[in-house]
Amino acid sequence: MQEHERYDVVVVGAGPSGSAVSRWIAQEGFSVLLVEEDQRVGYPNHCAGLVTPRTLNLAGLETDSLVQNELRGAIIRSPSGRELSIGGGKIHALAIDRPRLDAKLAQEAEEAGARLLLHTRATNFERQGDGVRIHLDNERRDSVVETRLLIGADGASSSVARWANLPGPRxxxxxxxxxxxxxxxxxxxxxxxxxxxxxxxxxxxxxxxxxxxxxxxxxxxxxxxxxxxxxxxxxxxxxxxxxxxxxxxxxxxxLGTPNKIHSDNVMLVGDAACQVKLTSGGGVYTGLRGARSCAQAATHALRNDDLTAESLRCYHASWLEQMGDEQEVGVLVRKVFARIRDEDFDRGLRLLDNKTMLRIISEYGDMDHPSRLLAPLISAFPVLSILSSLGVRLANRDEWVKNVIGILRTSR
Ligand SMILES: Cc1cc2nc3c(=O)[nH]c(=O)nc-3n(C[C@H](O)[C@H](O)[C@H](O)COP(=O)(O)OP(=O)(O)OC[C@H]3O[C@@H](n4cnc5c(N)ncnc54)[C@H](O)[C@@H]3O)c2cc1C
Structure with missing residues (x-):
């Protein structure tokens, strides 16, 4: 029988989530192969590169060479031309050089000991014994590698999710x-x-x-x-x-965290696991948070030599513990968004155009954790108590959405 290269972990996709998870697992002493179908990490760039300063801290990277601009707020424009300026105080977001972020994260993964193979596409996988075999196409040369754990960090149209029969985005x-x-x-x-x-x-x-x-x-x-x-x-x-x-x-x-992001010997992370903010579509921060949880669960399972779905279950639990509330609020915001008409946007902007409201948004607004705005808003405007996170969790979702649209449509 032919001998194949063997790794503890094979990660498919060298976007930020794949490189970060490779780095954090390699740092724990496990052998990691990171495969990327493109010739150059970070290209082609499809991202607008807007992240919070917190994201770069999480990535553990120096910010100097990455930041192109510091953003303090947003001007929201409705179709009728109405506009509202929010924020203005602290730096809420950074415009970053996204290809450079990806390149730096991949470099960190290599420095931690991961092997990066560019221009290499994962084309299929099969389960074998207590592991997985992955077929690779490297500049038209086919090869097979064996691994104990396959991590799909292969983006929004994840092939790994499809191969492992894991659900896609909603x-x-x-x-x-x-x-x-x-x-x-x-x-x-x-x-x-x-x-x-x-x-x-x-x-x-x-x-x-x-x-x-x-x-x-x-x-x-x-x-x-x-x-x-x-x-x-x-x-x-x-x-x-x-x-x-x-x-x-x-x-x-x-969009929409699926109810399963792992199976025996397989985990998904980042866009492949739909770890994306439903309110803004930002996925760099959430992908890195996912990568952290994924790396922790993976290293624990590798040490115990138990890569069963049961052993990897703590990954999904940890992700939900960190971001579940935000995802829940995001689902509701999406539902409101789906029903709202153009004239409602005008009313919404009028409603927000209030000194106290704008001050609170500027002070507590957080792109990564929008739900953190709810408590201070409710304390200043008790009429908004139907937005409370308890209400969000307990209330009938449709009722909640109806209430929010009701507030919008009755506002003057
Ligand atoms: C237009 C647009 C603007 C955006 N703007 C922002 C923004 O401003 N801020 C923000 O936070 N997020 C933004 N996002 C979202 C963000 O880009 C993603 O959430 C983020 O890239 C996810 O990172 P990832 O590592 O999970 O996946 P990706 O970055 O998609 O990386 C997946 C990698 O896998 C590789 N790959 C795929 N299949 C295979 C295979 N079979 N074999 C080998 N390699 C493979 C791909 O080539 C790719 O490099 C934006 C998205 C879009 C579309």
């Missing part, structure tokens, strides 16, 4: 991301465009990078994001009059 946003030259961008404010007519089921954004450059993007759950981009430019002709497109790319945002 909802998918098709998104487009462009590097543009655009005059008159606010220096340190993101612009967000909402409206069913502009971005059905999602929103559009402009992230200023400085020196007249910005990242412009849009997403939708229905139809084509390119069409949404055209609609957006047609709706705000003066805003986009002098735009110059430099680079355009696209990608999928998988």
């Amino acid at each position: 909802e998918v946003v098709r998104a487009l991301n462009a590097l543009v030259r655009l005059p008159n961008c606010a220096e340190d404010f993101v612009e967000v465009f909402v409206g069913r007519s502009l971005a059905p089921g999602w929103f559009a954004w402009i992230i200023p990078l400085g020196d007249g450059e910005a990242r412009l993007g849009t997403g939708t759950t229905q139809g084509s994001p390119a069409r949404c981009l055209n609609e957006l430019m047609a709706a705000f002709p003066r805003r986009f009059r002098k735009i110059e497109m430099l680079e355009v790319s696209g990608g999928l945002i998988p």
Whole structure:
């Protein structure tokens, strides 16, 4: 019988989640092979690169060479042209060089001892004895490697999830991301465009990078994001009059944590496990949080030489413990978003346009943990107590959504 290379762990996909999980497992002394189908880590870039400072701390990386701009707030625009500026105090987010982040994380994984194989696509797997065999296609040369644990960090259209019969996302946003030259961008404010007519089921954004450059993007759950981009430019002709497109790319945002993200000898992490914020589609922070939990559960199981689904179960539990409440709030926000009409966005912006409300949002608003805003908001506005996290968990979801839309529609 042919001898194959053998690793404790094979990770498919060198995005941030795959490289981080490889690094954290390799640091514990296990052999790790990280395979990436692209020739260069980080390219093509499909991400808008907006993350919180906390994300870079979690990644354990120096921020200096990664940060392109510091963002203090957002200007939200409705289809009728109404706008509201929120934030403005502390730095809420960073625009980062996403390919460089991916490259640094992959380098850290290699320095920790993981072997990185570029231009290598995982094409199939089969279970064998107490492990897994993975078929690789490396520049048209087929090979097989054996492992005790396969980790699928292969993004929104995860092949590993399909092979292992693990469920995919409940909802998918098709998104487009462009590097543009655009005059008159606010220096340190993101612009967000909402409206069913502009971005059905999602929103559009402009992230200023400085020196007249910005990242412009849009997403939708229905139809084509390119069409949404055209609609957006047609709706705000003066805003986009002098735009110059430099680079355009696209990608999928998988939403809705599935109820299973592991099986015997297999774990999913990052976008492959739909570890994405339902409110914004951001997945770098949540993917790194997932990678932390995944690495902890994996190293424990490897040490005990028990890679059964039962032994890996603590991974899903740990992920839910950290992000379950946020996902729960996200599900409700998505439900409201699905029912809301263009005129409701105007009412919503009017409702938010209140000094105390804006102060609280600026002080407590947290892109990674939006639910942390609920308690201070409810304490200042008791009428919002139906939003309480207890209510969120206990209430009939449809009733909750109806109440929120009721507040919107009766507001003046
Ligand atoms: C338009 C757009 C804008 C976004 N903007 C933001 C943002 O501003 N902030 C934010 O936090 N998130 C953003 N996201 C989401 C973010 O990009 C993802 O959540 C993040 O990339 C997930 O990281 P990952 O490592 O799980 O997967 P990925 O980054 O998708 O990496 C998966 C890797 O697996 C490789 N791969 C796939 N299949 C195979 C295979 N069979 N064999 C070998 N390799 C394989 C791929 O080449 C890829 O490198 C955005 C997404 C989109 C689409």
